[in-house]
Amino acid sequence: MDATLGQLVEQVRGATQARTPLRIRAGGSKDFYGNPSRGQILDPRPWQGIEAYDPSELVVTARAGTRLAELEAVLAAQGQMLAFEPPHFGPDATVGGCVAAGLAGPRRASAGYTHGGLRDFLLGARLLDGRGQLLRFGGTVMKNVAGYDVARVLAGSLGVLGLLVDVSLKVLPLPRAEVTLRFELGEAQALERLCDWQGRPLPVSGSAWCQGALTVRLSGAEAALAAARGRLGGEAIAAADASAFWQDLREHQLEWFAGELPLWRLAVPPQAPPLALVGAQLIEWGGGQRWLRSAQAPARIREEAARLGGHATLFRGGDRAGGVFSPLNPALLAIHRRLKQAFDPAGIFNPDRLVQGL
Amino acid sequence: MESAVVESRPEVLAALARILPREALLVEAEDTRPYECDGLTLIRQRPMAVALPQTEAQVVAVLRLCHRLGVPVVPRGAGTGLAGSALPDAGGVLLSMARFNRILAVDRRACTATVEPGVRNLAISEAAAPQGLYYAPDPSSQVACTIGGNVAENSGGVHCLKYGLTLHNVLRVRGYTVDGEAVEFGSLAPDAAGLDLLALVVGSEGMLAVTMEVTVRLVPRPELARCIMASFADVAQAGDAVAALIAAGIIPAGLEMLDQAASRLVEPFAHAGYDLEAAAVLLCESDGTPEEVEEEIAHMSQVLRAAQATRIQVSRDEAERLKFWAGRKNAFPAAGRAAPAYYCTDGTIPRKHIGQMLKSIQAMERRYGLSCPNVFHAGDGNLHPLVLFDDSDPDSVARAEAFGAEILEESVRLGGTVTGEHGVGMEKLNQMCSQFDRPTLDAFAAVKRAFDPAGTLNPGKVIPSLHRCAEYGRQRVVGGALPHPELPRF
Incomplete structure (x- = not known):
């Protein structure tokens, strides 16, 4: 085994033996998110780098400690992207943190084939469990129904089942063209309009309503955008402003978030x-x-x-002591407890972070 | 097992008879025989009883009773699965969900349909058609297969490169754990609190929960679809053309390949107009607005020409497009006519190894003395080799089985998986030993226990025992030569 990975394995085995809680933390860009947790820091950043990327396979495999910005730059150089448009919330965000947080940006609700959240694009993952074992779930191919799809459960798991080691993500081509439109609309009218559009073959790839304005992004072939613009109306936003808007929305840098x-x-x-x-x-x-x-x-x-x-x-923000997520009903909570017990019998990984008491 | 008591057969049947009406309980051999296998017909087992509940309360009652008595329960939809996931348990109850076949709601505003588990895949699209919507995953069996089965198997189809698998198109599953406890996975919202258990339940082959109601995402029907039929003089060139399309930033709505043997097999049957001199035929579809399709078809044609296509034909109208697809969609029935029996596996490999894989299969054809036309979902590297054999000849059966197994082993060796969309069921238990190490298989078993501590919901599928893997390892050491070729091993 690689020495860097070996050290992470040793740290986990030691913690399990001593029943010492571990708090998985890399760049710390999502420290604010989830329930308050505790434990010694387990930092996967030494385990970084892209393991495999063949653009024509539409798959990239990266180590958990790889910076998300680095991964996205490598993809962009080949005309590809992470279609769930994950927020970074800081320059030090890593691939492992991105998957563990399971968050997605404006493109999450695209029409057509770019539709989906992070888990929809997660093809496989290697997990270091509480016993210090390396488990490999899923794979690097688009279609794979061998065994339960445990990899996708790790998306948004906030590290409670173990340390993500590597992940394989489906990537997609960058859109051939994009245009952003703005409409002056009240909340109810905007919701009505969005609902109507969802049921029509329109290339919507992002929408945001606030303060009386609905901003909509369209992505696709030039011809498709021209046709859609004709149908939708609205006022087109200059490309540079539009790009800044979607980026600031994705990263919660819009004035609204201050x-x-x-x-x-x-x-x-x-x-x-x-x-x-x-x-x-x-x-x-x-x-x-x-x-x-x-x-x-x-x-x-x-x-x-x-x-x-x-x-x-x-x-x-707010008072986080009472738990930040909606509580689970007893039947689902029982399944959560048994899954936690199966992967992390000593209960060392990110205690409380996803579910209080777990 | 927990505290369950395993009762004798007469006691279990008497208890079932108290909670199910007469017509909802089958116990005689002649009545249970139609349920002795699913689409994997080479392995058969009659259950102790077949329950055909008509109400949700009856489903719960059957589950609670069986849980209390320690009786295995195997859920079943239409029985079209190809891997034996719905094979009955000899001492268990086969729980048919077929009577729950109502479409509860089609919501144009939400773009969703909420249906009972026994609703057929195609029926959802038919019900949504007046709203201009449809349900995208389209397995070949979509006329017959049910949404409950699709959820269990995470079914694919010819359009999943662009539109995703069942997993990507199911929002919510409501059902029961094996002890009759109500559960709901996923949500009509974009996500749900906690771990994403819906991702586990979809594709769990009916081993984690019994599906009672499913809400699927509907998508607008594209205004237009056109299909390109391209010929290649060499299978490797056709494989490279697939990679070239993806590399050019194109995600075709469908991207399928047939090798020459497959084209020749289906053409007399389907009259699709395939180029029978070509070593491989690619079907490449574009859908969307008319403007979008025109632009994309031009782009695709240009890439295919550059990739050495020897002939390119674009469907001129809907009738011609359907004709192009008729051959591909009729590959299985055509195989059924060409030989007494055929055996189809569904390994998936990285696209770049398609050419190499086809050459390996050609070598296996010679070694096993059986022919094997190939059709596959080229866009996602999902192979469907059709090993033709004679099911009345035990030696032919054994060779077909070994042939299929070797294709799966090769899929794993090339970095792929033993099953892309048909599932593991009973069929691929051995190859699971090759694809996953013991700690990972043990993790699957732990996931199973998290939902079903007593292990009575569809037991014995998907996860091979330690003993089985040891046995399979010893067989493989012998070098593919099976120790008892007269024994069926499906």
Whole structure:
């Protein structure tokens, strides 16, 4: 075994023996996210680099400690991208942290084949479990139904099942062209419009409503964009401004995200009506992701998300001691506990981070 | 097993008879025989009983009863699976979900359909058609296979390079764990709290939970689709053309290959107009708005010409496009006419090894004395070699089995997987020993226990025992020469 990887294995085995909690942390760009955790730092950054990348296979395999920015630069040089457009939240974000957080950017709710979140593009992963074993799930091919799809469960697992070692991600060609349109619309009208567009063959690859303006990105062949523009109307935004807008949205650098009020993320069915909550809102993903700046009681916000068929996460700030994610029902919680026990019997990895008490 | 008591057969049947109406419980051999296998017909086993519940309450009652008595339960949809995932357990209950065949809702605003598990794949698209929507995954068996089975197998189809597998198109599964506890995986929202258990349940071959209701994502039907049929003088060149299309930034709606033997096999049957002199035929489809399709077809044609295509024909209308596909879609029935039996596996390999793989298969044809036309989902490297054999001749059967197994071993060796879309079931238990090491197989077993601690939901599938892997390892050491060729090993 490679010496660098060997050291990580040793650290995990030692921690399991001593039952010492480990807090997996690389660049620290997502320290703010999830429940408060504890433990000795386990830093995978020495294990970095791209293991395999053949653009015509549409797959890249990278070590967990690889900087996300480096990976994206390598893909862009070949005219390809991570189609879930993950937020970095800092220059030191790593591939492992990106997968463990499971977050996606504006392109998550694209029409057509770029549709999907991080797990939809995760083809395989190697995991260092609590016994210090290296387990390889999935693979590097698009279609693979051999065994349970454990790799995809690691997306968004916040490291509670083990340390991600390498991941294989499906990549896609960069769009041939893009155009961004803006419409002056109120919240309800914007949601209605987005719903209608979703059911039509339109190349929408991003949407954001806030402060009375709906911004929509289209991606695809030149001819398709021209045809779609004709149908949609709206005011086209200059390419440089548009590119800055989507980048700032993805990284939460828009002016809207500044300030001290707690930031909530509500994931709801896209067609859900406007939220009956007090606070400023930014709506993405065709209505499916609603950012809310609000000082309202967490219980009230969770109740509203549940009423609409979704869930609410205290994304940044606020009082995090009470748990930032919507609680699981007993049947699902029991399965979570048994999975945790199976992969991390000593309970050393990122205690509480995803589910309090787990 | 936990505290379950294994009761005798008469006691179990009497208990089932108390919770199911007479017509919903089959126990006589002549009645249970139609359920003794799924699409993998070489392995058969009659269950103790077949339950055909008509209400959700009956499903729960059957699960609770079987859990209490320690009786295995094997769920089944239409029985079209090709890997034996729905093979009954001799001492268990086969739970047919076929009667739950209602489409509960098609929501134009949400672009979703909510259906019962026994609804046929194609029926969803038919119900959504008036809204201009459809359900994208289209396995060859879509006329017959059910969505519950699709969820169990994570079914693919000819359009999944662009539109994804079942996993990418299912939002939510509501069902029951083996003890009759209600569970819901996924959500109508873009994600759900906690671990993504939906990703585990999809493709779990009915071993983690029983599906009661499924919500799928619907997508707008493209305004236009056109297909290119391209001929190549060499299979390796056709393989390279596939890589060239992807490298050019194109994601075709469908990208399928037939080798010469396959074209010659299907042409008399389907009259698709295939070039029978070509070593390989590629079918390459574009869909979208008319403007988009025109631009993409021109781009694809240019790449295919540069990749040494000897002939290029673009479908002029919908009838011609369907004719091009008719050959590909009828490959299995054509194989069924050409030989007494055929054996289809579905290993997936990195695209760049397609040419090499086809050459390896040609060498195996000579070694095993059996012919093997190849059709496959070239876009995602998913092979469907059709080993033609005589099922009345035990020696032919043994050679076909060894041939299929060697193709799967070669798929693993080339960095691929033993199954791209058909599943492991009973069929590929041996090859799982080659693809995964013991700690990973043990992790699969632990995942199974997390959902089903007693191990009574569809037991014995997917995860090979330590003993089986040891036995398979010894067989392979002998060098492919099977110790008892007279024994069927499917």
